[in-house]
Amino acid sequence: VIGFDSVDDESKPENPLFDKDVHVPHQWSDEENPPYAYYLYYMYANLTVLNHFRRERGLNTFVLRPHCGEAGPVQHLVCGFMMAENISHGLLLRKVGGK
Secondary structure, three states: OOEEOOOOOOOOOOOOOOOOOOOOHHHOOOOOOOOHHHHHHHHHHHHHHHHHHHHHOOOOOOEEOOEEOOOOOHHHHHHHHHHOOOOEEOOHHHHHOOO
16 A cells, blocks of 8 residues: 545535635534545644654555545645645646636
């Protein structure tokens, strides 16, 4: 195992979209799932800690390579770009890259 992926059905609408009105993680009380960005951030943060631990012991480290940006909101692609080693798919980049 060298990496972890995050697979989501991006065709399903995400409510709420990640914006300033969305509760921070420790205040999340909605019945709906939190935004994809929260899941991706926690995967990134936990892998960072795990990799630090493993690197200190001479063990191999892991990468985060999420599937995102195939469909759905552009926030998925933005979060993947900011937190991942690389992105699988990323098809929306063509649509939003020129704007």
